[in-house]
Amino acid sequence: MKQDNILTVEHLEMQFGGIKALNDVNFEIKRGSISALIGPNGAGKTTVFNCLTGFYKATGGAITLFANGKQTRVGKVLGEPFQSSDYVNPAAFASRLRYKMFGGSHLVNRSGLARTFQNIRLFKEMSVVENLLVAQHMQVNRNLLAGIFNTPGYRKAESRALERAFYWLEVMDLVDHANKLAGSMSYGQQRRLEIARSMCTNPELICLDEPAAGLNPAETHALSSMIRVLQKEHNATVLLIEHDMGMVMDISEHIVVLDHGEVIARGGPDDIKSNPKVIAAYLGAEDDEEVTL
Amino acid sequence: MSSSINIKKSVIDTLLAGLLSLIVFGPVIGILLDGYDFTTRPSLLLTMVAIVMVGRFAISLFVQSEKGQMMLYKHQNNDDGVIVLPPGHKSKMVYIVPIAIIIGLVAPFVATKYILTVLILGLIYVLLGLGLNIVVGLAGLLDLGFVGFYAIGAYGLSLGYQYLGFGFWSMLPLAAIMAAVAGAILGFPVLRMHGDYLAIVTLGFGEIIRLILTNWTSFTGGPNGVYAPLPTLFGLEFERRAKQGGTPFHEFFNLPYDSGLKYVFIYLSLFMVVCAVLYIKHRLVKMPIGRAWEALREDEIACRSLGLNHVLIKLSAFMMGASTGGLAGVFFATYQGFVNPTSFTFFESALILAIVVLGGLGSTVGVVIAAFVLTVTPEMLREVADFRVLIFGLLMVVMMIWRPRGLVRITRTGFAVRKGVA
Numbered sequence: 001m002k003q004d005n006i007l008t009v010e011h012l013e014m015q016f017g018g019i020k021a022l023n024d025v026n027f028e029i030k031r032g033s034i035s036a037l038i039g040p041n042g043a044g045k046t047t048v049f050n051c052l053t054g055f056y057k058a059t060g061g062a063i064t065l066f067a068n069g070k071q072t073r074v075g076k077v078l079g080e081p082f083q084s085s086d087y088v089n090p091a092a093f094a095s096r097l098r099y100k101m102f103g104g105s106h107l108v109n110r111s112g113l114a115r116t117f118q119n120i121r122l123f124k125e126m127s128v129v130e131n132l133l134v135a136q137h138m139q140v141n142r143n144l145l146a147g148i149f150n151t152p153g154y155r156k157a158e159s160r161a162l163e164r165a166f167y168w169l170e171v172m173d174l175v176d177h178a179n180k181l182a183g184s185m186s187y188g189q190q191r192r193l194e195i196a197r198s199m200c201t202n203p204e205l206i207c208l209d210e211p212a213a214g215l216n217p218a219e220t221h222a223l224s225s226m227i228r229v230l231q232k233e234h235n236a237t238v239l240l241i242e243h244d245m246g247m248v249m250d251i252s253e254h255i256v257v258l259d260h261g262e263v264i265a266r267g268g269p270d271d272i273k274s275n276p277k278v279i280a281a282y283l284g285a286e287d288d289e290e291v292t293l
Numbered sequence: 294m295s296s297s298i299n300i301k302k303s304v305i306d307t308l309l310a311g312l313l314s315l316i317v318f319g320p321v322i323g324i325l326l327d328g329y330d331f332t333t334r335p336s337l338l339l340t341m342v343a344i345v346m347v348g349r350f351a352i353s354l355f356v357q358s359e360k361g362q363m364m365l366y367k368h369q370n371n372d373d374g375v376i377v378l379p380p381g382h383k384s385k386m387v388y389i390v391p392i393a394i395i396i397g398l399v400a401p402f403v404a405t406k407y408i409l410t411v412l413i414l415g416l417i418y419v420l421l422g423l424g425l426n427i428v429v430g431l432a433g434l435l436d437l438g439f440v441g442f443y444a445i446g447a448y449g450l451s452l453g454y455q456y457l458g459f460g461f462w463s464m465l466p467l468a469a470i471m472a473a474v475a476g477a478i479l480g481f482p483v484l485r486m487h488g489d490y491l492a493i494v495t496l497g498f499g500e501i502i503r504l505i506l507t508n509w510t511s512f513t514g515g516p517n518g519v520y521a522p523l524p525t526l527f528g529l530e531f532e533r534r535a536k537q538g539g540t541p542f543h544e545f546f547n548l549p550y551d552s553g554l555k556y557v558f559i560y561l562s563l564f565m566v567v568c569a570v571l572y573i574k575h576r577l578v579k580m581p582i583g584r585a586w587e588a589l590r591e592d593e594i595a596c597r598s599l600g601l602n603h604v605l606i607k608l609s610a611f612m613m614g615a616s617t618g619g620l621a622g623v624f625f626a627t628y629q630g631f632v633n634p635t636s637f638t639f640f641e642s643a644l645i646l647a648i649v650v651l652g653g654l655g656s657t658v659g660v661v662i663a664a665f666v667l668t669v670t671p672e673m674l675r676e677v678a679d680f681r682v683l684i685f686g687l688l689m690v691v692m693m694i695w696r697p698r699g700l701v702r703i704t705r706t707g708f709a710v711r712k713g714v715a
Contacts, residue, residue, distance in 0.1 A: 055597075127707065148580075167713025
């Protein structure tokens with residue numbers, strides 16, 4: 001099953017009480033591409049991210065992920081309300097009950113989607129390596145007895161996890177900081193560690209929420225090339241929210257522009273640059289005014 | 294750094310300290326109630342105040358000296374908490390642990406019966422502290438009802454013996470499992486809660502258990518309590534006359550009866566269980582589950598974004614902590630020979646929490662030291678029994694000022710840099 005798109009979002013709708021944060025959002029992400037989600041402040045970009053990664057339960061629409069060789073409906077793994085047909089179909093009832101009790105955003109991650117956060121969320125009082133080891137929780141030997149008796153199989157799995165952790169530290173240029181506390185590193189390093197940590201979960205799609213926020217131009221440039229490395233060498237599809245237009249236009253192949261909870265434009269960087277609606281949304285200009293980005 | 298000594302400042306400090314001690318000790322020491330009357334004891338009061346003032350003056354002078362300044366500087370930079378050890382760090386514990394084990398094994402044969410009972414109590418609190426340390430220190434879930442699991446362990450032994458005829462050794466694992474199940478039952482509905490809310494719910498849980506034990510008189514014996522059996526050694530019993538259908542130990546070996554022998558045996562069994570729990574705890578913090586607990590304490594949302602099932606991780610922390618509490622309960626019941634609900638009040642929960650906080654959240658060695666400090670000190674302070682809780686409170690205040698992160702500094706293992714492989 002090789003789908004062309006890794007993620008499809010159809011008619012996504014998110015309501016907080018009376019406020020409609022997202023209204024009929026549609027877009028697809030091509031496998032192996034770098035895409036960007038942009039828009040003015042308060043347009044609903046982070047809300048889209050939270051819906052995709054399962055931190056919000058979307059009030060309408062469907063998000064489908066085609067990763068890890070299977071198709072995952074995000075709404076389903078978060079736990080949906082029972083339907084009347086479930087009461088005659090025990091299998092469907094059991095599956096829904098299971099997702100209701102033990103479902104959640106962690107299942108979205110396990111089906112191949114990782115994310116980072118706008119305000120960095122590292123395990124600050126753990127060392128850098130430990131941050132990366134936690135991310136590999138699903139890949140190590142979690143057997144309690146094996147761990148307590150320190151069996152050869154357990155030691156092998158741990159050493160494998162350490163190798164993978166150091167691999168990502170090398171990629172993100174953090175090897176010198178391996179034994180520091182995550183919280184004691186500089187801002188840029190913390191950003192990179194967060195990306196390394198989400199890559200440790202072996203995702204096929206990685207969503208970066210403002211990865212370049214607070215970085216200086218040189219660091220932003222280095223980050224751009226790291227994101228390209230993720231795409232080229234690790235077959236990761238990248239979706240990012242970013243305000244740094246230079247970076248967005250430089251690395252993304254496909255851009256989705258959001259304003260007031262609606263998609264106002266989709267296309268390549270060149271189309272977006274010259275799209276009058278986008279320019280109007282960003283600069284607050286009238287539709288017929290001539291502005292260039 | 295000025296090395297000149299400012300006498301004026303020292304005098305002011307001294308006078309202030311004297312005034313404060315007058316206020317504190319005035320009612321406590323200066324006035325002796327005698328029926329409806331009272332007598333004043335100015336001489337004793339003045340001696341106390343004088344001691345405080347002389348001490349304060351000496352400290353003030355010392356702090357202003359070169360050496361004192363150095364010491365202050367060292368302590369000020371001490372509170373940044375967690376450090377990562379360099380890779381390949383050799384812990385001094387390699388030497389301390391075997392010595393501690395040897396001392397622990399020899400102790401019952403040299404100690405008097407009284408000291409032995411204090412040691413047993415200390416070890417029981419070590420178990421309780423280790424259990425709560427998993428929940429509060431590692432997983433960061435504030436649990437004020439931990440005494441509930443302790444009660445389940447203790448009553449598990451007594452009631453299991455009374456109704457099912459199970460002895461100590463079969464109830465020991467069963468009580469741990471029962472406490473773990475209770476932990477899961479408590480854990481599941483409160484998983485969505487954090488901090489204060491969780492603390493209140495768990496506080497309620499502890500009280501519910503105690504009230505059930507008090508009021509379900511037909512089953513638990515209510516406030517009268519129940520008998521708890523002693524452990525047996527391959528069917529040999531340690532009481533004067535066999536109660537569990539075996540042979541008394543002293544008759545089997547033709548020895549004169551010694552009532553202290555049962556404490557020696559309880560101590561040795563407890564010591565082995567504590568060593569096993571310490572080893573398991575030591576392994577757990579290095580294992581994926583231990584790392585996940587700590588990650589959950591640091592940031593739950595990040596954990597979920599990394600594919601960790603926070604429900605199961607919290608449940609496992611609750612269950613592991615509760616089962617250790619259950620083990621402690623079994624030993625407590627057998628040590629007392631009898632349990633009743635008054636042993637499981639909120640004060641007990643607070644004491645266990647104090648052990649964990651005093652020792653340092655997440656620190657194993659710290660909890661062991663703190664457990665002994667908090668159980669042995671009250672025994673040593675029997676002379677001033679009325680002020681025990683006061684001294685206990687003062688100790689906590691002083692600790693929180695000087696070592697807010699606990700007695701033992703938390704360290705994290707460093708990893709040697711290696712070649713990464715994708």
